[in-house]
Amino acid sequence: xxxxxxxxxxxxxxxxxxxxxxxxxxxxxxxxYWYRQLPEEGLKFMVYLQKENIIDExxxxxxxxxxxxxxxxxxxxxxxxxxxxDSAAYFCASSPAGDSGNIQYxxxxxxxxxx
Amino acid sequence: LAKTxxxxxxxxxxxxxxxxxxxxxxxxxxxxxxxxxxxxxxxPRFIIQGYKTKVTNEVASLFIPADRKSSTLSLPRVSLSxxxxxxxxxxGYNKLIxxxxxxxxxxx
Numbered sequence: 001x002x003x004x005x006x007x008x009x010x011x012x013x014x015x016x017x018x019x020x021x022x023x024x025x026x027x028x029x030x031x032x033y034w035y036r037q038l039p040e041e042g043l044k045f046m047v048y049l050q051k052e053n054i055i056d057e058x059x060x061x062x063x064x065x066x067x068x069x070x071x072x073x074x075x076x077x078x079x080x081x082x083x084x085x086d087s088a089a090y091f092c093a094s095s096p097a098g099d100s101g102n103i104q105y106x107x108x109x110x111x112x113x114x115x
Numbered sequence: 116l117a118k119t120x121x122x123x124x125x126x127x128x129x130x131x132x133x134x135x136x137x138x139x140x141x142x143x144x145x146x147x148x149x150x151x152x153x154x155x156x157x158x159p160r161f162i163i164q165g166y167k168t169k170v171t172n173e174v175a176s177l178f179i180p181a182d183r184k185s186s187t188l189s190l191p192r193v194s195l196s197x198x199x200x201x202x203x204x205x206x207g208y209n210k211l212i213x214x215x216x217x218x219x220x221x222x223x
Contacts, residue, residue, distance in 0.1 A: 004158075033209070042202065042213030043159065056209060091158045093211075102208045103149065106158030 002027065004094050004107035012113045019079040021110045025094030032075045033093040033104060034067055043091060049075060087114045119203045124218040133190040135217050137203030140184050146206035148179060148186045153200045193221045
């Protein structure tokens with residue numbers, strides 16, 4: 001059973017470009033979460049999605065950031081017009097529906113570098 | 116959401132038992148306590164979860180006193196590969212709240 005798959009592992013963008021980060025949840029998982037981690041800090045929640053629905057986006061910046069989890073295909077975190085402050089590791093996690101205690105399973109992350 | 120407090124760093128030697136304590140004074144009645152481990156350049160990995168008393172799995176034990184205001188993660192006989200950051204999380208059903216964690220360094 002494959003784990004949470006994220007790609008690319010590393011992404012380099014110049015200021016003003018767009019970044020697209022992809023996440024395929026574990027098989028059988030219908031809940032997806034995105035987190036951001038700056039160096040030497042803990043992960044910060046960004047958004048929680050279920051298939052075709054955004055459930056909680058309270059941690060997502062209001063501008064330039066968007067996320068989707070379509071009926072078919074991976075979840076996408078999109079960052080438009082990237083700035084140097086967007087440089088970070090972005091982690092995706094998934095969980096099965098109705099999991100008591102909500103144990104989340106994380107991917108290896110995408111490291112975004114903005115030049 | 117309950118806030119957690121844990122030591123910033125700890126040092127140990129191979130073969131020793133390591134206990135990392137986490138304080139969560141404002142834990143809610145229905146909150147679980149969950150520990151994750153994170154290696155450099157990797158995502159967090161679930162270690163163990165408990166609600167009360169003691170939980171043990173093949174990796175660690177989790178001790179939770181009756182008042183549930185703290186918990187202790189116990190790693191038996193650590194090895195160099197246990198060097199990582201350990202996070203204690205409480206509640207946050209759909210929105211995990213990570214603090215800075217405890218950086219454990221295991222020395223030969």
